[in-house]
Amino acid sequence: MDEKKFVLGQYFTRKEIVDRVINLLLEYKNYYKNIEILEPSAGTRNFIEGLKNKGFTNIQECEIDENLTDKPYDFFLFNLDKKFDLIIGNPPFTKYNVKESYYNKKKYLSSVVSPAKYLTKSLIKKDKIQIENTFILKAIKHLKDENSSIGFVLPISFFIEKKNKEIKKAIMERFNTIVIYQNDKNMVEEPIPCCFAIFTNTEKLKDRIILIYEDGKKVKRALNKNSLLTSELIPKTYLCKLQILESLEGEPLSDFLSDKVIYYQRDYKKNNISGANILSHQKIPEDKEIKNYVLAVTRVGNSSVGKAGLINIKEDILNDMFFVFGFKDEFNNNKKMKELICKLINENQEYFKSITQRVGSKSIKKMDIFDFKIKA
Ligand SMILES: C[S@@+](CC[C@H](N)C(=O)[O-])C[C@H]1O[C@@H](n2cnc3c(N)ncnc32)[C@H](O)[C@@H]1O
Structure with missing residues (x-):
């Protein structure tokens, strides 16, 4: 039957x-x-x-x-x-x-x-x-x-x-x-x-x-x-x-993020960064070079989608849950701006959650992140 x-x-x-x-x-x-x-x-x-x-x-x-x-x-x-x-x-x-x-x-x-x-x-x-x-x-x-x-x-x-x-x-x-x-x-x-x-x-x-x-x-x-x-x-x-x-005011993230492809370390087993701990990476440590930090946004997962962190491109290893973005040259050494962008993304999880509600694919697109607006 x-x-x-x-x-x-x-x-x-x-x-x-x-x-x-x-x-x-x-x-x-x-x-x-x-x-x-x-x-x-x-x-x-x-x-x-x-x-x-x-x-x-x-x-x-x-x-x-x-x-x-x-x-x-x-x-x-x-x-x-x-x-x-x-x-x-x-x-x-x-x-x-x-x-x-x-x-x-x-x-x-x-x-x-x-x-x-x-x-x-x-x-x-x-x-x-x-x-x-x-x-x-x-x-x-x-x-x-x-x-x-x-x-x-x-x-x-x-x-x-x-x-x-x-x-x-x-x-x-x-x-x-x-x-x-x-x-x-x-x-x-x-x-x-x-x-x-x-x-x-x-x-x-x-x-x-x-x-x-x-x-x-x-x-x-x-x-x-x-x-x-x-x-x-x-x-x-x-x-x-x-x-x-x-309803959001401000400038789209496409004004701050670069659209160049970022090569980062990805490993399913050896990763130190995953959807589960990305929120503990919202600050750039004082002893590290600011320019080495890029933005990672969780692209899949009902509860994790849209969670963002700043990761060290030279040291961190990610699993495959992320989109990774570099910053535009003028912001690359700007610690305050990098941390603010990360914070504002995390404060607006509703945006990312609501655009993933299509059953069958709990994922966002790179465009959804570029379209998101912040008031810097
Ligand atoms: C999704 S159901 C919808 C039935 C109805 N239109 C409704 O809305 O409740 C699709 C129906 O198409 C019938 N069906 C499948 N292939 C068909 C075909 N080649 N020609 C005619 N009916 C077909 C199925 O048996 C089924 O009853």
């Missing part, structure tokens, strides 16, 4: 989430009640019930699992002549270590619905593709016209910068408005971090991405559409970081 769940990506959307995201969809566009709708992976039919409750009448569905439907149908065999005003649901997600959970084009090569009709030229060369990505690409081909939309629950990791570039490009070519919604609840019956994404075209929000995060209150921000390819658009972390940065 569990095996099937992972192969078919059976994580059903909770009813309260379905109602919330349908309402959200309706905030961004007016849809007539008789529009043609497809739920391509209907599962336990929560989306279909939610849509019917809102008065929508014209809904078709696919569901591959014969235990969930009397008429099992594989979405990838569903005829591409069928076009819809709205395609909405929660496609199966590939589990990275379950081979059968990937879309495999070989299964469909002899079908009349040829993979070449919906895969991009470079993706068609691949043996396996994440199934949620293939659902997006095929759903695009089922849209009726410019006015048609897609609303999908997606793993939040879909929006990580540099991931799924090709799918993101296909989305950008077809749609001018993207809404990415996240809240503090589990969207599916498993603790998989998800969001609800709306891909559509509007006049009012042309070339905009709207990020929304709700946890009792609602935080919302409009970004340029191109940021889909250049930023990590996870509403919670993105909006949280922005809010904190806006």
